[in-house]
Amino acid sequence: MNDIFYKQVTEQLKMRLKDNEEKEKQAEELMIANKELAFQNKEKADRAAELIIANKELAFQNEEKADRAAELSIANKELAFQSGEKADRAAELIIANKELAFQIGEKADMATELFIANKEIAFQSEEKAERAAELIVAIKELAFQSGEKADRAAELIVANKEIAFQNEEKADRAAELIIANKELAFQNQEKAHRAAELNIANKKLIIANKELTVASKAQGEFLVNISHELKTPLNVIFATAQLFSMYCDSDSLDEKKDSIVKYTESLKQNSYRLSKLINNIVDTSKIEAGFFELNLSNRNIVEVVEDIVTSVTAFTESKGINIIFDTDLEEKIIACDSEKIDRILLNLISNAIKFSDEGDEILVEVKDKGEFVEISVKDNGIGIEKKYLNMIFDRFKQVDKSLSRNTEGTGVGLSLVKSIVELSGGSINVESKLGKGSKFTVRIPSKTVLKENTLYNSNVKSENENIQVELSDIY
Ligand code: ADP
Numbered sequence: 001m002n003d004i005f006y007k008q009v010t011e012q013l014k015m016r017l018k019d020n021e022e023k024e025k026q027a028e029e030l031m032i033a034n035k036e037l038a039f040q041n042k043e044k045a046d047r048a049a050e051l052i053i054a055n056k057e058l059a060f061q062n063e064e065k066a067d068r069a070a071e072l073s074i075a076n077k078e079l080a081f082q083s084g085e086k087a088d089r090a091a092e093l094i095i096a097n098k099e100l101a102f103q104i105g106e107k108a109d110m111a112t113e114l115f116i117a118n119k120e121i122a123f124q125s126e127e128k129a130e131r132a133a134e135l136i137v138a139i140k141e142l143a144f145q146s147g148e149k150a151d152r153a154a155e156l157i158v159a160n161k162e163i164a165f166q167n168e169e170k171a172d173r174a175a176e177l178i179i180a181n182k183e184l185a186f187q188n189q190e191k192a193h194r195a196a197e198l199n200i201a202n203k204k205l206i207i208a209n210k211e212l213t214v215a216s217k218a219q220g221e222f223l224v225n226i227s228h229e230l231k232t233p234l235n236v237i238f239a240t241a242q243l244f245s246m247y248c249d250s251d252s253l254d255e256k257k258d259s260i261v262k263y264t265e266s267l268k269q270n271s272y273r274l275s276k277l278i279n280n281i282v283d284t285s286k287i288e289a290g291f292f293e294l295n296l297s298n299r300n301i302v303e304v305v306e307d308i309v310t311s312v313t314a315f316t317e318s319k320g321i322n323i324i325f326d327t328d329l330e331e332k333i334i335a336c337d338s339e340k341i342d343r344i345l346l347n348l349i350s351n352a353i354k355f356s357d358e359g360d361e362i363l364v365e366v367k368d369k370g371e372f373v374e375i376s377v378k379d380n381g382i383g384i385e386k387k388y389l390n391m392i393f394d395r396f397k398q399v400d401k402s403l404s405r406n407t408e409g410t411g412v413g414l415s416l417v418k419s420i421v422e423l424s425g426g427s428i429n430v431e432s433k434l435g436k437g438s439k440f441t442v443r444i445p446s447k448t449v450l451k452e453n454t455l456y457n458s459n460v461k462s463e464n465e466n467i468q469v470e471l472s473d474i475y
Contacts, residue, residue, distance in 0.1 A: 005307070005423050017344070024360050029351060032393065036428070043377050055215035073135040086253070086254060088252065089253065090248065093244060093248065093253070097241055097244065097245070097373060100237060100241055100267070101241070101266070102403065104237065104238065105269070107230065107234065107274060107278070110278060111227065111230055111406060114223065114226070114281070117172075118219060118220065118223050121216055121219060122216060122460050125209075125212050125216050127207075128205075128209055128212060129209060131205075132202070132205050132206060132209055135198070135201075135202050135205060137200060138198070139195065139198050139199060139202055142191065142194070142195050142198065143195055145191070146188060146191050146192055146195060146273070149184065149187070149188050149191070150188055153181055153184050153185055156177060156180075156181050156184070157181060159177075160174050160177045160178060221278060226281070228275070229277055230274065230277060232270075232273075233271070233273045233274045234270075234274070236266060236267075236270045237270050237271065238265050238269055240263045240266060243263065244260065244263070247260065253340070255437060262284065268468075269346065269441065269472060270468045272468050272472035273472040273473055274473050275469045275472070276469045276473065280412045280413065280416055280470070281412070283416055284412055284415070284416055284419075287416070287419045287420075287423070292419075292420075292423065294337040294340060294423060294424060295337045295339065296335045296336065296337055296449050296452065297335070297336075297337075297338070297449070297452040298333050298334070298335055298448045298449060299333065299334070299336055299338050300331050300332065300333055301332050301333075301334050301336060301341070301366060301375075301444070302327055302329050302330070302331055302332055302335070302371050303331075303367050304338045304341050304342070305325070305327075305341070305345060305364065305366050305375055306327075306366075308341075308342055308345045308346065308349070309323060309325040309345075309349075309364050309382040310325075311467055312346070312349055312467060312471070315353075315467070315471060316353060319358065319474075320358035320359060321353060321356055321357075321358065321359075321360050321362060322359070322360075322361045323349070323362045323363075323364065324361065324362070324363050324364070325361065325364050325365075326364070326365045326366075327365060327366040327367070328366075328367055328368060329366060329367070329368050329417070331335065332366075332368060332373055332446065333448060334373055334444065334445070334446050334447065335445075335447055335449040336424065336444060337447050339425070340420050340424070341444075342466065343416075343417075343420065344417050344420055344421060344442060345364070345375070345377065346466070346467060346470035346471070347413045347414070347416070347417050347470065348417065348440045348442075349362065349364070349377055350413075350470055350471050350473070350474060351413065351414075351440075352377055352378075352379035352381065352438070353471070353474050354473070354474050355379065355381040355382045355383075355438070356379050356380070356381035356382075357381065360380050360381055361379070361380060362377065362379045363376075363377075363378045363379075364376070364377050365378070365379075368446075369443070370446070371444050371445065371446055372426065372443045372444055372445050373443070373446050374441060374442070375441070375442045375443075375444070375446050376439055376440065376441040376442070377439070377440050378437065378438070378439040378440075379437050379438055379439075380437035381437050381438065382434075382435065382437075383432045383433050383434045383436050383437050383438055384434065384438055385434050386434075389430055389432060392414050392430065393414050393415055393417075393418045393428070393430075394415060402462075417442075421442050421443075421444070424444055425444075425445045426442060426444040426445060427442075427443050428440065428441065428442050428443075429441055
């Protein structure tokens with residue numbers, strides 16, 4: 001019994017031991033599992049912390065992107081505005097180019113007309129030369145006839161004497177013949193006289209023809225000169241237009257903006273130069289054809305001259321030249337065409353500037369001389385050699401180019417000035433010393449008009465533009 005009990009107890013103890021072992025093993029496994037769990041929990045906590053940081057980073061990046069997007073939107077608007085501006089500028093340039101092309105066409109027509117006029121003159125000269133040749137032949141023919149008639153008269157005298165000697169009855173007849181002979185002699189004398197007259201007329205014609213040839217030669221030279229003067233600014237304008245279209249083609253208008261502004265200035269300057277030239281040619285032709293008219297009104301000449309000097313002061317200053325206005329008068333009302341007075345003075349002042357140096361001085365004076373007003377423009381520039389003084393007022397004449405620094409110009413300015421002054425009943429003269437300077441003096445009658453002319457001012461440009469045109473051939 002004890003044994004059995006003991007066995008049972010042992011058995012139970014064994015089972016409990018086994019049970020305990022099991023539980024211990026489970027407890028150990030549970031501990032391992034717990035550690036594993038604790039490790040996993042820590043990992044998850046770390047991951048969660050990382051995620052929070054990553055989230056914050058993302059939120060920050062999102063804000064950055066929103067700011068960048070706002071900036072891009074502003075930049076896009078700016079770009080759209082700039083594109084609009086460029087399109088406007090391109091349209092403006094296209095219009096300006098068309099305008100230029102039109103003006104160039106107009107000027108080319110004018111040059112062609114001048115060329116045709118010159119051919120006409122050459123043709124007329126040829127005609128006159130032929131006429132002179134015909135006259136020479138006619139005179140020779142007349143001289144020959146006179147000789148024949150003189151021989152005939154001599155024969156008649158001999159025959160008459162013979163008849164008188166042979167037949168007294170025929171004395172009456174002889175007397176008649178003598179009278180007829182005298183008549184013939186008289187006629188011969190008349191014819192000789194006529195031949196002499198014809199000879200003089202012929203000589204005059206030859207001289208006139210020579211003068212015409214000289215004039216035609218001067219005009220030919222003028223045309224060569226003028227076509228050079230016309231071509232120079234035209235070439236600049238044409239080359240600039242080509243450059244602009246190159247800029248358009250290469251889409252570089254914006255980046256070339258500075259040079260475009262510079263070239264536009266040169267376009268203007270050369271257009272003014274062309275205008276001056278054409279104005280001078282047209283006015284010269286008008287004067288020649290008798291169509292040039294003065295628009296007289298009673299004006300204070302002192303004010304007219306002073307205004308012109310004031311208006312060029314900025315320009316002369318920019319050249320380092322000092323221009324001074326002086327007068328012994330407060331006011332002097334005379335009949336004048338102020339637009340033409342401007343023209344005269346601007347021509348004289350522009351020459352004075354052209355032939356002066358930096359630091360030189362130009363003096364413009366108005367003086368009362370009783371019957372006329374004296375306006376003078378004096379410079380201390382290069383001056384003019386004595387032998388050239390008489391010819392500078394002749395049309396197309398320039399002082400020897402080797403002596404004058406400025407090779408531009410056509411020699412039209414002073415001849416035009418002289419014509420306008422003389423048309424106003426005045427006169428112009430020059431005093432000059434080579435190397436010392438020149439003084440041009442214009443005298444205009446001091447009279448007034450009862451009826452002022454109210455003709456419209458033919459010049460549509462502003463006064464400032466007129467000055468730019470007149471001074472356009474000074475660099
Ligand atoms: P251009 O158009 O050639 O200037 P102008 O008729 O105005 O023609 O002048 C004729 C010439 O007279 C000039 O080319 C120059 O040689 C001379 N001349 C005119 N004014 C002056 C001056 N103030 N000083 C020196 N030379 C002058």
